[in-house]
Amino acid sequence: xxxxxxxxxxxxxxxxxxxxxxxxxxxxxxxxxxxxxxxxxxxxxxxxxxxxxxxxxxxxxxxxxxxxxxxxxxxxxxxxxxxxxxxxxxxxxxxxxxxxxxxxxxxxxxxxxxxxxxxxxxxxxxxxxxxxxxxxxxxxxxxxxxxxxxxxxxxxxxxxxxxxxxxxxxxxxxxxxxxxxxxxxxxxxxxxxxxxxxxxxxxxxxxxxxxxxxxxxxxxxxxxxxxxxxxxxxxxxxxxxxxxxxxxxxxxxxxxxxxxxxxxxxxxxxxxxxxxxxxxxxxxxxxxxxxxxxxxxxxxxxxxxxxxxxxxxxx
Amino acid sequence: xxxxxxxxxxxxxxxxxxxxxxxxxxxxxxxxxxxxxxxxxxxxxxxxxxxxxxxxxxxxxxxxxxxxxxxxxxxxxxxxxxxxxxxxxxxxxxxxxxxxxxxxxxxxxxxxxxxxxxxxxxxxxxxxxxxxxxxxxxxxxxxxxxxxxxxxxxxxxxxxxxxxxxxxxxxxxxxxxxxxxxxxxxxxxxxxxxxxxxxxxxxxxxxxxxxxxxxxxxxxxxxxxxxxxxxxxxxxxxxxxxxxxxxxxxxxxxxxxxxxxxxxxxxxxxxxxxxxxxxxx
Numbered sequence: 001x002x003x004x005x006x007x008x009x010x011x012x013x014x015x016x017x018x019x020x021x022x023x024x025x026x027x028x029x030x031x032x033x034x035x036x037x038x039x040x041x042x043x044x045x046x047x048x049x050x051x052x053x054x055x056x057x058x059x060x061x062x063x064x065x066x067x068x069x070x071x072x073x074x075x076x077x078x079x080x081x082x083x084x085x086x087x088x089x090x091x092x093x094x095x096x097x098x099x100x101x102x103x104x105x106x107x108x109x110x111x112x113x114x115x116x117x118x119x120x121x122x123x124x125x126x127x128x129x130x131x132x133x134x135x136x137x138x139x140x141x142x143x144x145x146x147x148x149x150x151x152x153x154x155x156x157x158x159x160x161x162x163x164x165x166x167x168x169x170x171x172x173x174x175x176x177x178x179x180x181x182x183x184x185x186x187x188x189x190x191x192x193x194x195x196x197x198x199x200x201x202x203x204x205x206x207x208x209x210x211x212x213x214x215x216x217x218x219x220x221x222x223x224x225x226x227x228x229x230x231x232x233x234x235x236x237x238x239x240x241x242x243x244x245x246x247x248x249x250x251x252x253x254x255x256x257x258x259x260x261x262x263x264x265x266x267x268x269x270x271x272x273x274x275x276x277x278x279x280x281x282x283x284x285x286x287x288x289x290x291x292x293x294x295x296x297x298x299x300x301x302x303x304x305x306x307x308x309x310x311x312x313x314x315x
Numbered sequence: 316x317x318x319x320x321x322x323x324x325x326x327x328x329x330x331x332x333x334x335x336x337x338x339x340x341x342x343x344x345x346x347x348x349x350x351x352x353x354x355x356x357x358x359x360x361x362x363x364x365x366x367x368x369x370x371x372x373x374x375x376x377x378x379x380x381x382x383x384x385x386x387x388x389x390x391x392x393x394x395x396x397x398x399x400x401x402x403x404x405x406x407x408x409x410x411x412x413x414x415x416x417x418x419x420x421x422x423x424x425x426x427x428x429x430x431x432x433x434x435x436x437x438x439x440x441x442x443x444x445x446x447x448x449x450x451x452x453x454x455x456x457x458x459x460x461x462x463x464x465x466x467x468x469x470x471x472x473x474x475x476x477x478x479x480x481x482x483x484x485x486x487x488x489x490x491x492x493x494x495x496x497x498x499x500x501x502x503x504x505x506x507x508x509x510x511x512x513x514x515x516x517x518x519x520x521x522x523x524x525x526x527x528x529x530x531x532x533x534x535x536x537x538x539x540x541x542x543x544x545x546x547x548x549x550x551x552x553x554x555x556x557x558x559x560x561x562x563x564x565x566x567x568x569x570x571x572x573x574x575x576x577x578x579x580x581x582x583x584x585x586x587x588x589x590x591x592x593x594x595x596x
Contacts, residue, residue, distance in 0.1 A: 031420040033497045041411035041430075044467025048445070049433045055444035112338070119328070120335065128581050129339060132346075135573045137526035139545035140566040144349040146552075147559055152361035154348050161364040187345065248437055251528050251545075255552055269439050269529070276443055277533055286443040293440045300435075 060287035066280040077287035087288065089263050090271045093178070097267065098246045100182045105242055106235070109190040113197035114223070118206070127198060130191035138188065142255040145184040146171070149256070174264040177257045181265055185252050193238045200234035201227065229312045236311045240303045244296055268292045346570075353377070353563035360559045373560070380564040385539055389547035390568070392461075396543060397524035400462045404520045405513060408471025413501050415472065416479035417487065427476075430469040438465075438529065446533060456536040461543070465523075465530065471516050478512035479505055514583050522573050544569045 060078070063071040081087045112130070116123045133141050148154050149170040156167040170180040204227050212222050250269040253259055259266030266274075268288060276285030347367075352360055353376055355369035381387050414420075415427050445464050446455075454460040482505060490500045506513070528545040535541045538550060548565060551557050577584065 030418040030497070034414045034418040034420040034423075037410045037414035037418065037497075037501075038426075040407040041467055041469075041472055042426075044407060044463070045430065045433055045469065048448075048464045048467055049436060049441065052441045052444035052448060053433075053436050055447070056440050059443055059447065115331070115335065121332070124581070126335065126339060128578060130342065131577055131581075131584070132570075132574055135522050135526075135577050136570040137528075137545050137548075137573070139526070139528050139548045140569040141345075143548055143551075143562060143566045144345050147352060147360075147563065148345055148348060150361075154344075154365055157361070157363055158365050187342070244437075248439060255549060258552070272439055272442070273529070273533070276446070282443050282447065286440075289437075289440045289443060293437060296437060297435070 056286050056289060059282055060290050062283045064281070064283035064286070066282060073283065077283050078291075080284065081287055081291060086263055086266070087271060090266050090268055091291075093263075093265055094247060094249065094267045096178060097182060097185075097249055098243065100178070101185055101246050101249075102239065102242050104182065104186055105190050105193060105246075106239060108186060109193035109238075110197050110235075112190075113194050113201055114227075116198065117201070123198075127195060130194050132191070133188040134191045138251045139255060141188045142184065142252055145180075145187070146256055149180055149184075171257050172261060174261045177261065177265045181249075181252050181256055184256065185246075185249070189242075193242060196234055196238050197231065200231040204230050232311045233313060236303070236307050240300060243299050243303065247292065247296055247299070268295075349563045349567055352560055353567050355560050357558060357560050376560050376564045377568065380561040380568070383558060383561050384547060384550065384565070385542075386544075386547060386565050386568070388539070389542050389544045392458075392541060393525055393543040393545075396458065396461045397521050399458075400466050400524045401517055401520045403462065403466040404468065404471050405517060407467055408516065409475050409506065409509070409513065410501075411472045412475035412479055413497075413505055416476045417501075417505070418497065430472055433469050434473075442530065442533060445530075449534060455534060456541055458541070460534045461531060461541070462524075465527070471520070474516055475509060475512055478509045482508050511583055514580065518576050518580055518584065522576065525573060 061072060061074060063073050063077075116126055120126075150156070151167075151169055155170065159165050159167040168176045170176045208226050209222055212226050217225065248269055249267050250273070253265045253267055254270055254273075257265045259270050269292070272285045272288045272292070275281050275288060351367050354372045354374065355376075356371060356373055359366075359369040411430075415423065415430075441464075449455050449457075449460045449464070452459075486504055486508075487500045490504055495503065526545060527543070528549070531543045531546045532549070535543070535546060538546055542550070544565075548562070548569060551562055
């Protein structure tokens with residue numbers, strides 16, 4: 001499919017008739033150029049995104065080993081997923097991560113962005129600082145935190161020598177592993193929303209805040225009635241993006257705990273990886289990937305429906 | 316305004332600054348710890364009390380990291396994949412962005428919606444069929460597979476289209492009157508004007524290739540030959556007697572290029588974030 005077929009006058013039709021049909025010559029010429037300009041992106045997206053997306057649905061309906069014979073199963077992979085206690089646990093773990101991570105991330109990033117208002121000196125330096133872990137390779141960040149959480153690592157030795165208490169085995173205990181993963185993730189990720197919120201807060205006119213102050217509004221009231229309505233679009237955007245990406249959590253549990261202890265920190269993406277590349281069952285992996293896709297689409301849809309109630313685009 | 320309230324305000328602002336600096340130090344802690352560990356002798360990584368420095372500053376660790384594991388190779392692989400990948404992304408997206416912003420053709424709006432729709436598909440849905448596709452093409456364990464599948468994303472098209480739309484049409488019309496075709500005005504007028512936007516796209520793309528982990532983990536079999544930096548780092552997990560000081564040296568080195576980019580291009584990055592609201596994959 002090319003975008004241009006239909007914009008060309010049929011061969012043999014004189015230009016003046018095409019013009020009479022309501023199409024200026026520039027448009028016809030543009031169409032031909034457009035196909036050239038669009039070809040690389042369109043070809044790449046078709047081959048590497050559109051086709052695989054459809055293909056994923058197909059594969060999920062098969063018993064599809066990496067090597068060997070494929071067999072059509074219908075929805076059996078999906079029913080198997082639903083009855084698999086590991087998969088159910090994995091969905092639960094991922095949800096727990098999201099429920100802990102997203103609100104904490106928003107509170108920390110919005111809190112710091114509000115704190116670092118225009119009156120703070122050196123705010124540009126703070127912005128750069130908090131943004132560094134967002135951009136450094138996730139695996140390198142996680143490595144550092146793995147050492148930090150290690151028995152004998154900084155947290156352990158710090159707690160012992162400064163407070164005289166033994167640190168829990170953060171990564172080896174089923175009570176502590178998930179909070180440890182969440183803590184690490186917030187450290188590495190909040191800088192992004194922090195920047196988004198900082199930029200949004202900069203748009204709030206100081207004059208309005210000052211006149212509210214003269215009218216006797218305290219800091220909380222100023223935030224609630226002046227600032228909040230003006231930043232809801234950013235809040236909506238940031239929470240939606242953070243929700244989507246946090247359902248895709250992988251590198252943190254993969255490197256910090258390998259999903260353990262047991263399967264207590266295994267996530268959906270880890271399950272996809274394990275099914276596909278440890279157990280070589282591509283059909284099941286693809287089905288799990290589609291389940292994740294559907295969850296993400298559902299959450300995004302709910303966000304978009306819910307935004308009418310609290311997001312304010314009129315200010 | 317009375318004298319006391321001015322003093323109180325100055326005091327509060329002072330406390331606020333001190334607290335902020337404490338928060339920043341806490342935030343920097345893990346990074347300082349990484350650098351500190353990377354300079355310690357191996358048997359001083361785990362000490363009963365936290366210490367910033369070991370008995371000696373071992374710069375040698377950084378050299379040793381490269382002999383302990385083929386990190387030189389990993390860095391070259393990552394650099395190659397990130398540079399070529401970024402180049403493909405920038406060329407393909409600037410071309411399609413130009414078409415969407417400036418050329419008139421039937422079905423343009425529908426096609427653009429289709430482009431944006433592809434942004435919704437998460438990588439996890441694509442990896443299984445993508446692996447199969449790579450197998451069919453014979454690209455498993457190749458640079459092709461590391462680069463091409465993620466080099467055509469609608470994100471860049473979207474970002475650059477926004478910028479092209481802000482360029483006044485008169486500029487291009489003047490060029491066309493002077494005999495410049497779409498290719499001429501794309502190359503000579505639009506691209507140079509879009510330099511800041513292209514810089515933003517370049518940085519985001521480079522960083523997302525540089526840090527990418529899941530896909531290399533899947534598609535690379537011969538880690539020693541085709542491994543990227545994140546993959547090389549992850550290789551150490553689960554191995555007995557991890558050399559934490561060397562590991563931290565390698566991790567710190569893996570962070571250097573991106574930290575430099577963030578510091579050098581901070582202004583562009585903030586603006587890019589605002590325009591696009593996206594930060595890589």
